Amino acid sequence: MSDSLARPGRPDLAYHLTEGAGPAILFLPGYASDMTGSKALALEAWAKANNRAFLRFDYAGCGESGGAFEDQTLVSWRDDALAMLDSLLEGPVVLVGSSMGGWIMLLVLALRPERIGGMVGIAAAPDFTDWGFTQAQKATLRAEGRLEEASPYGPEPVVTTGAFWTSGEANCVMTGPIDTQVPVRLLHGMRDAEVAHARSLALTELLRSDDVQAWLVKDGDHRLSRDQDIALLLRAVEDVSDRCCPSF
Secondary structure, eight states, X not given: OOEEEEETTEEEEEEEEEOOEEEEEEEEOOTTOOTTSHHHHHHHHHHHHTTEEEEEEOOTTSTTSSSOGGXXXXXXXXXXXXXXXXXXXXXXXXXXXXXXXHHXXXXXHHHOGGGEEEEEEESOOTTHXXXXXXXXXXXXXXXXXXXXXXXXXXXXXXXXXXXXXXXXHTXXXXXXXXXXXXXXXXXXXXXXXXXXXHHHHHHHHHBOOSOEEEEEETTOOSSOXXXXXXXXXXXXXXXXXXXXXXXX
């Protein structure tokens, strides 16, 4: 049973908080994803086994959280992540962002730099409203305010609203150096058909921290959810946690 964070004027957010030692790990799901994915659950199991603080949650309009999916934007989901950080976690936090969650991770970093101890990206997809749509798709979003596409992961179509796309275009982050000194690990499959691994290499160059590594998985796809991929993710989280907060 999930707990719920009530917010005046905004949908309630469902979450699971594992109490434990810091730095706390905050998992940021991808687009149209929820907190029940294999990576989030594997991190939770690792946290429980190692007495580590861990938080997974659903963005508004996703999973068990309130609100309608098509009413949300990149900024509203960023604010959902900030609500989790500000209301439920203390001390330094390691952000783990999957796909779109990697974009939200960087937006949170920009607004709460003092709270972020480290970051782990999994097929991070910052600025995907810019490069992830064809000109024809962008024209449809402008003209009709909505784009519906078949999903490679299930029978339900993937819907993108004009409001989400506009919000993304107004909040691109890979436009210049990204000011941070925290340790960062970027995991990316070289057979990712949705987000080219070159995106993580470009992000590696933009992050000003010297402690940034891109870990490429030659036979890995976008999800990176196989047993060996999960093991790599756990190793990355442990590595970043040890480097950002060795006293824990």
